[in-house]
Amino acid sequence: MLMTTDTIAAISTPLGEGGIGIIRLSGPDAVKIVSRIFKPKKNINLKTQKSHTLHLGHILKDKTLLDEVLVSVMKSPHSYTKEDVVEINCHSGVLVLKSILELALRHGARAAQPGEFTKRAFLNGRIDLSQAESVMDLIESVSSKGLKLAAQQLSGRLSIKIKNLRIELLDLLARIEALLNFPEDGVGSISRSTILSSVKKMQKKIDSLIDTADQGEIFRHGVRTVIVGKPNVGKSSLLNTLMEEERAIVTEIPGTTRDTVEEAIHMQGLSFMLIDTAGLQPVNNIVEKIGIARSKKKLMEADLVLFMLDASTKIDSNDKKLFGLVKGKNSIILLNKIDISSKTKISDIRKLVPKGVILKISAKKEIGIDELKNTMLDITLSKFKHHQSSVCVNMRHKESLLNAHKSLEHIICTVTKTKLTEEFVSLDLKNALDSLGRITGETVSNEVLDRIFSKFCIGK
Ligand SMILES: Nc1nc2c(ncn2[C@@H]2O[C@H](COP(=O)(O)OP(=O)(O)OP(=O)(O)O)[C@@H](O)[C@H]2O)c(=O)[nH]1
Ligand SMILES: [Mg+2]
Numbered sequence: 001m002l003m004t005t006d007t008i009a010a011i012s013t014p015l016g017e018g019g020i021g022i023i024r025l026s027g028p029d030a031v032k033i034v035s036r037i038f039k040p041k042k043n044i045n046l047k048t049q050k051s052h053t054l055h056l057g058h059i060l061k062d063k064t065l066l067d068e069v070l071v072s073v074m075k076s077p078h079s080y081t082k083e084d085v086v087e088i089n090c091h092s093g094v095l096v097l098k099s100i101l102e103l104a105l106r107h108g109a110r111a112a113q114p115g116e117f118t119k120r121a122f123l124n125g126r127i128d129l130s131q132a133e134s135v136m137d138l139i140e141s142v143s144s145k146g147l148k149l150a151a152q153q154l155s156g157r158l159s160i161k162i163k164n165l166r167i168e169l170l171d172l173l174a175r176i177e178a179l180l181n182f183p184e185d186g187v188g189s190i191s192r193s194t195i196l197s198s199v200k201k202m203q204k205k206i207d208s209l210i211d212t213a214d215q216g217e218i219f220r221h222g223v224r225t226v227i228v229g230k231p232n233v234g235k236s237s238l239l240n241t242l243m244e245e246e247r248a249i250v251t252e253i254p255g256t257t258r259d260t261v262e263e264a265i266h267m268q269g270l271s272f273m274l275i276d277t278a279g280l281q282p283v284n285n286i287v288e289k290i291g292i293a294r295s296k297k298k299l300m301e302a303d304l305v306l307f308m309l310d311a312s313t314k315i316d317s318n319d320k321k322l323f324g325l326v327k328g329k330n331s332i333i334l335l336n337k338i339d340i341s342s343k344t345k346i347s348d349i350r351k352l353v354p355k356g357v358i359l360k361i362s363a364k365k366e367i368g369i370d371e372l373k374n375t376m377l378d379i380t381l382s383k384f385k386h387h388q389s390s391v392c393v394n395m396r397h398k399e400s401l402l403n404a405h406k407s408l409e410h411i412i413c414t415v416t417k418t419k420l421t422e423e424f425v426s427l428d429l430k431n432a433l434d435s436l437g438r439i440t441g442e443t444v445s446n447e448v449l450d451r452i453f454s455k456f457c458i459g460k
Contacts, residue, residue: 021092051075115456129441216392222271229308231279
């Protein structure tokens with residue numbers, strides 16, 4: 001266990017008015033510090049209280065009452081950080097929370113860094129790094145699917161998979177090392193074909209984890225859905241209809257939307273971040289130019305594009321340019337305003353794009369909207385090869401898995417193409433082990449740890 005000498009403190013609930021707020025302390029002096037500022041209702045000594053007990057009393061600042069609170073005591077190692085943890089449940093006013101925290105700091109605690117409680121839980125071996133990251137995912141999750149995923153990861157599902165893979169790698173490494181160290185005894189002799197088949201088997205497992213990364217991103221952060229089209233085709237009207245709220249300004253004047261407007265909708269546990277953009281067309285005005293540059297940037301980052309055309313007018317050169325821009329993107333073509341007329345037909349669009357989904361809708365009269373929603377869901381979910389995998393890696397894990405895959409590929413090359421050199425195989429196995437260890441945190445550098453935990457909020 002990590003030997004921490006200092007005790008950290010932070011406000012662990014959002015600042016603002018609410019039912020209760022919590023100040024959390026963790027470290028060897030947590031109980032001592034709180035006992036200096038807390039006067040229990042019953043005549044007890046906080047320092048001698050058992051773990052997991054709750055105590056009613058007052059927080060006193062220079063003998064004056066600050067708040068009536070409930071103090072919970074969780075003794076090492078049975079706490080979130082495995083250290084002594086004390087939580088002060090007080091009334092959730094900004095001033096109350098800040099005053100109590102200040103008091104704790106004055107009596108010997110140090111202000112916690114972002115994510116420092118979870119970092120201590122990791123360093124003290126209570127959770128591994130992938131579990132620590134899932135704590136952040138839980139907090140940030142925008143969809144119920146993302147929430148479920150994060151909870152599963154927190155329970156250690158990914159950790160188990162990585163651990164098992166590392167055991168397989170270690171087994172193979174042990175046999176190769178035996179061959180290196182005792183060649184004459186024939187100890188652990190192992191054929192090329194055995195090495196090949198077990199390396200390929202491991203690669204397959206790694207690949208199937210890599211494949212879950214996109215799904216993980218979508219479940220955790222939602223589907224970035226960008227509505228594009230030339231001015232006045234009805235993009236903002238569609239945003240409003242999907243939101244069931246007059247969120248974006250709609251007028252008959254082309255160029256109404258100048259900047260992007262973003263709002264989330266939720267469907268079947270998935271979150272779609274709808275992004276309404278400024279109509280794309282050649283402009284001279286500086287404000288419009290910036291708006292259009294932003295639209296293009298959003299288009300590049302999109303997971304899903306809703307490309308809108310106006311059915312009441314003929315396809316023109318501006319529309320045609322946009323076909324080029326959205327080419328290769330995951331998109332749905334929308335023929336809007338079908339309630340007015342059909343000057344542009346699906347067959348006209350087919351001449352320009354032979355494949356892909358085209359839907360006829362009216363954003364204003366709400367025609368075809370349910371079909372659009374279903375198509376958005378279908379397209380998103382069909383992308384996942386491993387339909388709704390229960391373990392999804394994040395981008396950091398993906399990078400480590402790709403590195404492990406590469407090391408195993410080296411082994412395949414060594415074994416098949418050149419004379420078998422056990423030293424090389426052993427080195428590559430160690431590299432693969434290191435890469436996988438970075439996911440769970442066994443072999444991660446301090447710099448990477450700092451980067452991960454600095455993304456947490458203070459108090460977590
Ligand atoms: N009849 C009809 N009119 C629509 C429909 N959708 C939008 N409109 C009208 O078309 C005009 C432009 O709509 P917007 O939603 O502002 O279009 P936009 O694409 O956001 O326009 P910019 O922001 O200028 O790029 C408004 O007068 C809308 O009422 C539709 O389905 N049917
Ligand atoms: Mg608009």
